[in-house]
Structures are given as C-alpha cells and as structure tokens.
Amino acid sequence: MNATTxxxxxxxxxxxxxxxxxxxxxxxxxxxxxxxxxxPLEVVGSSIGSLVGACWCAGNDAADLRQLALQLTKRxxxxxxxxxxxxxxxxxxxxxxxxxxxxxxxxLFGDMTFDDLERPLIVNTVDxxxxxxVFWGSNxxxxxxxxxxxxxxxxxxxxLPPIEIEGRxxxxxxxxxxxxxxFARLHRRDLVLAIDVGASTVLRSEVHRQxxxxxxxxxxxxxxxxMRSHTLSTWTTPPLVLLRPTVEHIxxxxxxxxxxxxxxxxxxxxxxxxxxxxxxxxxxxGVYPRRRVRVRVDRDRCIGCGACIxxxxxxTLALDAQGKAQVLQEEQIWSPVDGMYVHQCPxxxxxxxx
Numbered sequence: 624m625n626a627t628t629x630x631x632x633x634x635x636x637x638x639x640x641x642x643x644x645x646x647x648x649x650x651x652x653x654x655x656x657x658x659x660x661x662x663p664l665e666v667v668g669s670s671i672g673s674l675v676g677a678c679w680c681a682g683n684d685a686a687d688l689r690q691l692a693l694q695l696t697k698r699x700x701x702x703x704x705x706x707x708x709x710x711x712x713x714x715x716x717x718x719x720x721x722x723x724x725x726x727x728x729x730x731l732f733g734d735m736t737f738d739d740l741e742r743p744l745i746v747n748t749v750d751x752x753x754x755x756x757v758f759w760g761s762n763x764x765x766x767x768x769x770x771x772x773x774x775x776x777x778x779x780x781x782x783l784p785p786i787e788i789e790g791r792x793x794x795x796x797x798x799x800x801x802x803x804x805x806f807a808r809l810h811r812r813d814l815v816l817a818i819d820v821g822a823s824t825v826l827r828s829e830v831h832r833q834x835x836x837x838x839x840x841x842x843x844x845x846x847x848x849x850m851r852s853h854t855l856s857t858w859t860t861p862p863l864v865l866l867r868p869t870v871e872h873i874x875x876x877x878x879x880x881x882x883x884x885x886x887x888x889x890x891x892x893x894x895x896x897x898x899x900x901x902x903x904x905x906x907x908x909g910v911y912p913r914r915r916v917r918v919r920v921d922r923d924r925c926i927g928c929g930a931c932i933x934x935x936x937x938x939t940l941a942l943d944a945q946g947k948a949q950v951l952q953e954e955q956i957w958s959p960v961d962g963m964y965v966h967q968c969p970x971x972x973x974x975x976x977x
Contacts, residue, residue: 652866670796673773704717747803918974
C-alpha cells in the first residue's frame with residue numbers, strides 16, 4: 624500500500640458487525656464500496672452484519688438491499704412468543720418467536736449453501752452448549768444452509784430461540800465477538816475493513832423504567848462495546864480500518880430510523896474511504912484512521928475516583944499529590960478505539976479536543 628493506492632487495488636477482508644437494526648448502516652457502506660469498485664476477498668458477518676453480508680454475497684447489489692431495508696418492519700422480525708411464555712413460563716426459550724425471522728431469511732436464501740454464493744461469506748455463531756465460536760462458510764463448514772447459519776447469527780440469546788444445526792444449538796456470535804475481526808487474520812490480507820455499529824457510549828435515560836427487554840438490550844450493548852474495545856486495543860497486523868457510523872443514539876430494535884441508518888452508513892464510509900491518502904501507510908500496524916488529540920482534566924470537576932486511570936493505557940494518566948487525575952501526555956494520537964477512558968469519568972472531568 625502507498626498514499627496513492629486505492630481500496631480497489633488492495634486485498635482486503637470486510638467485517639460487518641452486529642448491532643440490531645443499527646446494522647442497516649452496512650447497506651450504506653456497501654453502496655460506497657460498489658461506487659469505489661472495491662471488492663473484498665471475503666465478507667465476515669455477525670448478527671445483522673451476517674444478514675446484510677449474506678444478501679450481498681448472494682448477488683444482490685446495494686440498491687436491492689436498500690429497497691429491502693426500507694420496507695423492513697418490526698412484524699417481519701419480531702412477534703412475541705405469547706404461547707411459550709404462558710405455558711412454559713421460565714422455560715420459554717426466548718421473548719420472540721423463531722418463525723417470522725426464519726421466514727424472512729428463508730425467503731431470501733431458500734436452500735442455498737455457502738458453496739452457492741457469488742462471494743465468499745463467513746458467518747459468526749456460537750454453540751450455546753459448548754461456548755465454541757463457529758464460523759460457518761470457513762473450510763469444512765460450507766455445506767449447511769446459509770439461512771440456518773444467518774438465523775443462528777441473529778439469534779440474540781433471550782430474544783430469539785437458538786437453532787439446531789446438525790444436532791447442536793447455535794446463537795448470535797455476539798455472545799463471544801460482535802465484531803469478528805479475528806477471523807480476518809487467517810488469510811493474511813493487506814487490510815481489514817471493519818464496520819462497527821455496536822458502540823454504546825451515548826448516554827441513555829430512563830432505561831430502568833422501560834422493562835426487562837430494554838434493560839437487557841442496554842446491558843448487551845455495554846458488554847459488546849467492552850469486548851470490542853478489549854479485542855482491538857491489542858490489534859497489530861494486518862492494519863485495520865475501523866469505520867463507526869454515528870448510530871449510537873438509535874436503539875437496537877428501533878424501526879423508525881431505517882433511512883437515516885442507511886444514509887449514515889453511506890456518509891461514514893464515503894468520508895473514511897473516498898480519500899485513499901487516509902488508508903494505512905506501508906508497513907503499518909494497528910487500527911486506523913488516526914488523529915491528533917489534546918487531553919486535559921478539569922480539576923474542579925475531578926473527584927479523584929481513579930476510574931479513568933483504571934481504563935486508560937499505562938502512562939496516560941495518574942493521580943497527583945492532591946489526589947486529582949493528571950494527564951501525563953497532553954498530546955496523543957488516537958485511533959477510533961482509543962480514548963474510551965474519557966467516557967468512564969462519572970463527572971465528565973476529562974476533556975479531549977482534536
């Protein structure tokens with residue numbers, strides 16, 4: 624890679640993360656890839672990322688996906704499992720029934736297997752009983768129905784029932800890794816391009832009053848974000864370009880923002896990929912894009928609880944003689960996964976400016 628190399632010239636893996644309906648932003652990102660004539664050598668998807676990725680890999684273009692996404696309604700995916708909950712109570716497998724989502728997915732893919740797809744696809748799932756992460760579409764795992772694997776990847780525990788595939792029961796791969804970038808290391812590509820729609824740092828209000836489903840969904844968002852940050856904080860090679868559409872303010876299962884989500888995915892991908900000079904330089908490692916940031920602490924707000932230091936990289940912050948947080952290095956270079964410690968301050972005393 625060099626400063627004039629375009630994405631269309633690069634061997635890369637595309638990773639589409641999960642995030643409920645926020646994953647419709649992937650449709651906008653795929654539109655930009657088509658405009659740039661950039662073709663990933665494989666697509667790795669988790670949850671709704673696997674559904675969008677599978678549709679694209681089956682031969683649908685981004686315009687087809689946009690039309691499908693704009694028509695999507697809650698009734699197409701979620702219907703409360705009243706009978707199960709009434710008869711089985713605590714033994715009910717999930718809040719919603721399996722049939723609506725499976726009907727939608729089967730209508731898209733029929734009995735197609737991974738070998739029938741036009742583009743290589745990897746679907747991230749988890750074996751519920753063993754905890755093993757299983758990548759359908761990888762070597763030796765291409766013979767099953769795409770529909771079954773995609774449903775499994777979308778089966779968020781508690782919300783949708785697990786699905787049986789060859790005698791084992793599978794759920795959403797987010798239980799282990801919502802943004803499955805680890806698989807992308809296998810084939811030694813020049814670059815990994817990951818679209819992350821699972822971030823959760825935006826403040827929510829009154830979640831505790833919105834019932835079990837809302838509390839559980841919010842807890843999942845926080846866990847997913849924490850796991851992703853941990854995975855990417857130690858990322859080295861191949862260089863990873865991480866795009867994060869601004870969709871944090873939208874709920875996991877909100878169907879009122881489909882058009883906004885698609886457009887935000889397009890805006891984010893166009894901003895991050897249109898200028899080839901923003902791609903990682905030769906010999907690069909780690910997560911990109913990067914920016915210079917100045918960090919300071921508002922001492923009047925700081926209460927010295929130490930939460931920022933717990934979450935910051937070593938050598939970034941310390942407590943001074945008065946027990947207040949002190950920035951050890953004011954000018955820092957941040958990737959999209961850096962600076963999460965700023966959000967851990969309960970009094971918003973840490974301020975970062977580009």
